[in-house]
Structure formats: structure tokens, C-alpha cells
Amino acid sequence: RKEVEQDPGPFNVPEGATVAFNCTYSNSASQSFFWYRQDCRKEPKLLMSVYSSGNEDGRFTAQLNRASQYISLLIRDSKLSDSATYLCVAYNDMRFGAGTRLTVKP
Amino acid sequence: GAGVSQSPSNKVTEKGKDVELRCDPISGHTALYWYRQSLGQGLEFLIYFQGNSAPDKSGLPSDRFSAERTGGSVSTLTIQRTQQEDSAVYLCASSLPGSMAYFGPGTRLTVT
Numbered sequence A: 001r002k003e004v005e006q007d008p009g010p011f012n013v014p015e016g017a018t019v020a021f022n023c024t025y026s027n028s029a030s031q032s033f034f035w036y037r038q039d040c041r042k043e044p045k046l047l048m049s050v051y052s053s054g055n056e057d058g059r060f061t062a063q064l065n066r067a068s069q070y071i072s073l074l075i076r077d078s079k080l081s082d083s084a085t086y087l088c089v090a091y092n093d094m095r096f097g098a099g100t101r102l103t104v105k106p
Numbered sequence B: 001g002a003g004v005s006q007s008p009s010n011k012v013t014e015k016g017k018d019v020e021l022r023c024d025p026i027s028g029h030t031a032l033y034w035y036r037q038s039l040g041q042g043l044e045f046l047i048y049f050q051g052n053s054a055p056d057k058s059g060l061p062s063d064r065f066s067a068e069r070t071g072g073s074v075s076t077l078t079i080q081r082t083q084q085e086d087s088a089v090y091l092c093a094s095s096l097p098g099s100m101a102y103f104g105p106g107t108r109l110t111v112t
Helices: none
Strands: A004-006 A011-014 A019-025 A033-038 A045-050 A055-057 A060-065 A070-075 A084-090 A100-105 B005-007 B010-013 B019-024 B031-037 B044-050 B053-056 B065-069 B075-079 B088-095 B107-111
Touching (some): A045 A070
Antiparallel strands (some): A019 A070, A033 A045, A055 A060, A084 A100, B031 B088, B065 B075
């Protein structure tokens, strides 16, 4: 079983939609989690950290559910520029999920 | 400030040759990671360094792959007797302990 699993998508949504991705992790000892964004043929870039209490950054909200061992990323009011692959990672072993591909369409 | 740098940015090599890929982490970052990403695929973990030691090298796909880190800074990933299936983008990342990792731009390796 992979340490971190994600639904690969693709998610195709219209501009302005709200979309959510989940990422499950297998190591219950994992403490720190992050979401990264990767554009086509580019390196991954940090999007946001995931705190136990949940955190929000503009249109993006990240949450952690320790009981069910998953983290989530919610994007509100999707923009065309949000089109990318979103990767989750648990810090303790730095194994990334396979990524969820999002395409936002006009 | 300077980010993670990798060299070369592109490398084309013939099957059977050895290649060395270099990673310069952000200054002061003690943790360093190597990943491999094939076209359209996710990030495949290769090896993790903490300082100069590699507590986790479980991702290296075969004994043709090796990596070292000297002075707690620069790291090199060496692939011996390259095969066509080694063609991929090799990404390096560095971080402070317990903190988020920052990626370099990667080295695109093509084995012909």
C-alpha cells in the first residue's frame, strides 16, 4: 500500500466552481502535511501547509482529519490559472501522492 | 535568496554510459531529497539525506543508482550503465528539519 494516495482525476470544472481533493495517508504517526502545485513540465511548488486546526489562504482551504487519516484541499471560485496537478505529501517520509490533475475551463 | 539549483538542466546520453546529476540545496538546509518523475507520472522517491548521511535510500531502483552528499551541501546522483527506462526528470528538494521542501528545476535525462 502506498504511503499517500490521491484520486488522480482528472477533475474538469468550470470557472467559479468549488472543487475539493482528498489525500489519504497510511502512517498514523505522520505529523506535518503539505500541498504542492505542479504546472506542466515544471517543478512542484509549495501551495500551503496543513495544520491540525485547518487553515485558509484566500480561496484555498486545507484540512486534516487524523481520525480518518486524510487531508483535503478546497479551492473556491476556481480560476483558469488554478489548472495544474496538486500533490500532497506527509513530511515524515516525504513520499508524495501521485497528484490530482485539475483543469478549470471557461 | 538563491533557491535549489540543479545541473545540468538537460542531459542526453547513450545507453550504457554513466551520468552524474548535481544538486545545490538552499544554504543551511540539512535535509535533501531526490525524486524521479517520468512523463505524466507522479514523483518517485529515490533517497533522503540528513546532513551527509542517507537514512533512507529505499527508493533507489537498482544498484546502478547511487548518491552522495558532501559537506552537508552539494549532492550528486550517479546512474551507471544507463538504460532507456532511466529517462525521466530528476528532481532535488531541500528543507530545514520538519519544514516544507523546496524543489530545484530538475534535470531532464534522455537515454538514447
